[in-house]
Every structure is written in structure tokens, then in C-alpha cells.
Amino acid sequence: MFDYGILLYPAANRVYADSSPALLRAELAVFGESLSSPPADVGERRIGGIDYVTFSTAQRLSEQDIALLSNLSSRYAIFEFEGELLRPVAVTPLEKFDSDLLTIQKYPGKTNELFTKLLLNVTLLSTADPTAFLRGPVHVLDPLCGRGTTLNQAMTYGLDATGIELDKKDFDAYEQFIKTWLRSKRVKHTADSGQLRRDKVKLGSRLELEFGLTKEAYKAGDTRRITYYNCDTITGTRLVKTGSVDVLVTDAPYGVQHGSHRPDELARSPRELLRDAMPGWVRTLRPGGALGISWNTHVIKRDELAALLGEAGLEVRAGEPFDGFAHRVDQAILRDLMVARKP
Structure with missing residues (x-):
């Protein structure tokens, strides 16, 4: 041994x-x-x-x-x-950019960047091709992306990513941060932002980034993409091509401060949000793709979430080691994660 x-x-x-x-x-x-x-x-x-x-x-x-x-x-x-x-042991991490891409941003409610990496890791490893991310870019979607920690982790790995977030303050903060970071690091890139429209109806705002992992790669047309839609998650996933996402990862709302716009109200129950959004999220996943979600077990019980994922057509990964991720964040939050694969 x-x-x-x-x-x-x-x-x-x-x-x-x-x-x-x-x-x-x-x-x-x-x-x-x-x-x-x-x-x-x-x-x-x-x-x-x-x-x-x-x-x-x-x-x-x-x-x-x-x-x-x-x-x-x-x-x-x-x-x-x-x-x-x-x-x-000489390690060979996948990181393409400096760690400050993940650590510079400090704000209340930020998901720990190490946990974000953990959630992305176990979801990537639960796809039909678990080591695909080591060989080339896969497409990551975070449909509740906040200020973009998941997007930044995907970018660090050299992956393509799409994020959706309702809060305009979060969108503006991320846009300002990432544009400044790319310029200060002299990463070759293009950035396009403006109104997000569909069928001539304004849905919110958008940010589209295209960048190279190196200057030489950028010149050769070998680029990665980050797309951020500032709109409701249910609306935003309709803008994502069916079956185009390899892994969907998100940190679900912990309480009543989070929500999703509905036609007549702001739905503040995380349970309702997940139930309404899950069909659209699953539609974006390719066959063999995986969904990873972290959540506050004080708000939704594990069995209830597993049933929700099963009803959406996903195969939940249960038992060891997936029953060993629960941990305390604070007195009101006991966080756990769940991963499921699309057949």
C-alpha cells in the first residue's frame, strides 16, 4: 500500500x-x-x-x-x-488564472470560494464523463449566480460559463469587478454589455465576455466565454440552448431575502423557487450532464429536495460519500449539497 x-x-x-x-x-x-x-x-x-x-x-x-x-x-x-x-508530491492544478479572481470580492452573504469549488468539483465528477473538464472546456451554468463566484471558478478552470441573477446590484458589481480584473491582469478579451431583450421586450441586462487563457491562444481564436443574464432565473434559462449545459451548479436561497420575479409577485419561498425553476434548469442540461445544488436544510429537507430532483427526471446520487457534506454555516444555516445526473 x-x-x-x-x-x-x-x-x-x-x-x-x-x-x-x-x-x-x-x-x-x-x-x-x-x-x-x-x-x-x-x-x-x-x-x-x-x-x-x-x-x-x-x-x-x-x-x-x-x-x-x-x-x-x-x-x-x-x-x-x-x-x-x-x-x-508535485501537484498540477488546473488553475489558469491567479487566485485573487476568487478572493478579491468581499461582501455579506458571499458563498465561501472553497465551498464553491467543492460543489463544482463533485458535480463535474458526477457527469457521464467525469474527467472531461481536465481535457477541455465544458459549459457551466449557475442560474442563481449572485456576484459570480461560480463564474469565476469556472473561468479559473478554463471553462465556459453562463450565470443568471435577478439582483441588478449584483450584476453591476460583477460587471465592474470582472472588467477591472481582466484589464489589470492584461488578459486579452472583449466585453459587450447592454440591455437584454427578447421579442422586443426588455428582460434586464446582459454581459458577454470572450477571453483567452493566454495571449497566444486569444490570437489563435482559442477563447472561452462568460455570459451573465440579469433577469429572473425562469426567464433566463429560456435563453440557454436546450442540452447545451454540461454541469449546472448553484447555491440555493437560504431564506426569505432571496426570490424570483413572477408575473404578479416576488416569490420569496426557496421551495417555490426551486419547484418553479427546476424544469427549465433541467432542460438546459445535456444527457449525462449533472446538477449540483447546495441549500439550507432548515428550509428544505433532504428527502424533499431529492423528490423534487427525481420528479424533474434526474437520478440523485445518494449514500456515501454524498451524505457527508452537511456542515454549519451559522446558527440559522446548516448547509448540505446534492448532486443528480440527467439520464
């Missing part, structure tokens, strides 16, 4: 940092389904006063295995045990 230890990223958020070891163990188990040698004896070990998540494999990790594990959300470093010594 070959023994490994993962040093966790020192998260600034203390509550999330306390949950990180358990979350990483569950995430590692999902990654393990795509490794050449599944991890065994996953646990925790304190070495030199530092906590590590540890695991064993029957075969030494291959180059492909390391490329995959390099993207674990809370991974700071990976070591292979050699007796009492730790040998660093």
Missing part, C-alpha cells in the same frame, strides 16, 4: 476551516471514483502539530491521478509517506 497525506488550505473563515477536514474526506471519496486506485482508509492524522487528511492506495498515484487530485478544493499540498518522512 502507498500512504498519502493532504495538508489543508488555511481557510480564513474559522467555521468553514473547522468543517474542512470532513468535507475534504467526502470530496476525496468522490474523486476516488475516477482514480486508477480508489483511496482506502481515509481519515485524519496529526503530524508535527499539523492536521492532515490521509489515505492509502493499492498502487502509487499515477500522473493522471495527481492531475485530478490537484484540484481538491481544500488541498494545500499533497505528500507521500516514506517511513516517518513526508515526500512532497
